[in-house]
Amino acid sequence: MAITNRALAFASRWFDEATVRRTFEPLIADWQREWQDASGARRLWVSLRGLSAFICAVAISSPTIIATPVPPSISWRVAKRIAVFCLVVAGALSIPILRARDPIEQDAPLWAAMLLMAMPVAFTMAFPFAMVMAVDAIRRNAAVPPHVERAAAMKLGVIAVCVMLTAVGFVAPLASQEWRAVSTPAGWNTPQPRLQQLSIVALLIHPERDAAIVPGHYTRAGEIRRELINRSVLSILPAMFVWLRWTALGRPRRRFWPLPAVLMTPLVMVVFLMAFYSGFILEHEWALQPGTGLFVPPIVFGLWSLAEQRLARQPWRARSAAPHEV
Amino acid sequence: MSDLPSLSATERLIIELLANHEELFGLRMVELSQGRLKRGTVYVTLGRMQEKGYLESRQEPLPEGAIGLPRRLYRPTGLAMRILAAWKAAEAHYIRGVHPQEA
Numbered sequence: 324m325a326i327t328n329r330a331l332a333f334a335s336r337w338f339d340e341a342t343v344r345r346t347f348e349p350l351i352a353d354w355q356r357e358w359q360d361a362s363g364a365r366r367l368w369v370s371l372r373g374l375s376a377f378i379c380a381v382a383i384s385s386p387t388i389i390a391t392p393v394p395p396s397i398s399w400r401v402a403k404r405i406a407v408f409c410l411v412v413a414g415a416l417s418i419p420i421l422r423a424r425d426p427i428e429q430d431a432p433l434w435a436a437m438l439l440m441a442m443p444v445a446f447t448m449a450f451p452f453a454m455v456m457a458v459d460a461i462r463r464n465a466a467v468p469p470h471v472e473r474a475a476a477m478k479l480g481v482i483a484v485c486v487m488l489t490a491v492g493f494v495a496p497l498a499s500q501e502w503r504a505v506s507t508p509a510g511w512n513t514p515q516p517r518l519q520q521l522s523i524v525a526l527l528i529h530p531e532r533d534a535a536i537v538p539g540h541y542t543r544a545g546e547i548r549r550e551l552i553n554r555s556v557l558s559i560l561p562a563m564f565v566w567l568r569w570t571a572l573g574r575p576r577r578r579f580w581p582l583p584a585v586l587m588t589p590l591v592m593v594v595f596l597m598a599f600y601s602g603f604i605l606e607h608e609w610a611l612q613p614g615t616g617l618f619v620p621p622i623v624f625g626l627w628s629l630a631e632q633r634l635a636r637q638p639w640r641a642r643s644a645a646p647h648e649v
Numbered sequence: 650m651s652d653l654p655s656l657s658a659t660e661r662l663i664i665e666l667l668a669n670h671e672e673l674f675g676l677r678m679v680e681l682s683q684g685r686l687k688r689g690t691v692y693v694t695l696g697r698m699q700e701k702g703y704l705e706s707r708q709e710p711l712p713e714g715a716i717g718l719p720r721r722l723y724r725p726t727g728l729a730m731r732i733l734a735a736w737k738a739a740e741a742h743y744i745r746g747v748h749p750q751e752a
Contacts, residue, residue: 327717345696348718349706350688353676355717372688379689 327351330377391474400460405453412449417441440502447490454564456584462572483561491554492523518550545613552614563624570631598623664733672722703729
């Protein structure tokens with residue numbers, strides 16, 4: 324019964340040995356026996372009932388995945404890679420932002436303050452792309468069981484989404500407005516925030532959103548919707564990159580694929596930019612609802628990950644599968 | 650009283666079923682419970698009860714011609730039976746205190 328074999332393989336990949344032995348093996352054994360004893364159309368009913376029981380057991384047992392301890396060496400390596408990547412990329416991205424304003428060149432303390440405020444914006448641009456290298460730190464050069472690797476990747480995804488949500492939802496907009504205030508020449512009025520400088524809470528409920536400047540060509544409601552979709556997409560982007568890299572590393576190693584992280588990261592950046600601008604053009608050319616085009620990047624990366632997953636399951640490739648994929 | 654290990658309603662039901670039937674596998678317990686045990690949760694509960702030392706289990710030998718995983722049969726440990734007896738005694742004591750006429 325193929326479905327039970329798949330269910331057992333799934334459980335073995337995600338849960339520790341004790342949970343598989345105590346919870347999933349008895350469930351699947353009873354399911355298989357019930358299916359063998361049934362006949363005709365009843366087998367379909369048994370399959371469906373067994374599958375729903377399996378899904379329920381997975382849902383109830385899933386907190387054990389989060390509770391799975393990850394070796395400190397892996398956590399440390401992941402944190403180090405993310406920090407180095409973000410520092411380098413965010414630093415590089417901050418340079419053009421800072422050079423755009425002339426007066427600061429004559430005022431060192433002001434320059435330092437502005438650098439501090441430009442960094443969160445640059446960080447939000449860099450952070451999602453750090454996931455490719457972070458996943459490599461989990462899945463390569465680490466002799467840990469598959470369920471620990473998966474638990475580490477899942478934790479990374481969840482934490483990264485939380486970090487990104489905080490960054491794009493609150494820190495970056497507020498820092499951006501502060502940056503605008505600090506960089507305003509003396510004697511000038513502080514510019515009023517645009518929608519991009521409002522936090523998620525302000526965008527959703529605060530009266531401030533009614534006073535904010537709306538620069539685009541949509542209505543205020545349309546622009547708010549677009550901004551909220553933009554931040555939601557940016558928040559889930561790190562998890563999508565974790566999934567993409569994870570599936571890419573699941574494929575057997577070939578000469579050119581999976582690409583090393585130093586090549587994969589720029590490739591992901593280029594694909595993201597292309598998908599982002601394609602979505603932007605599509606939205607405007609086809610007069611779609613505000614923010615619809617922003618869904619193009621997650622769709623593109625989702626399809627890419629699914630393709631990687633499919634290729635990893637090809638029988639001719641499975642013969643040379645990596646040891647942790649057995 | 651605080652030293653008495655906890656026993657949820659589901660755990661108690663499972664121990665009672667096993668006490669009456671000696672050895673059962675998960676799906677049979679679901680059938681015998683008449684809807685009080687669900688097949689999606691019973692295996693998780695059985696696993697936890699094994700961890701707590703309330704249950705023992707063994708694999709049933711596969712019948713002739715059968716394929717797949719062998720079923721797991723459960724039976725209660727002495728600890729589970731003592732806890733069940735203690736909870737029943739505590740329950741009876743409580744009922745006598747609250748509703749003397751029922752006792």
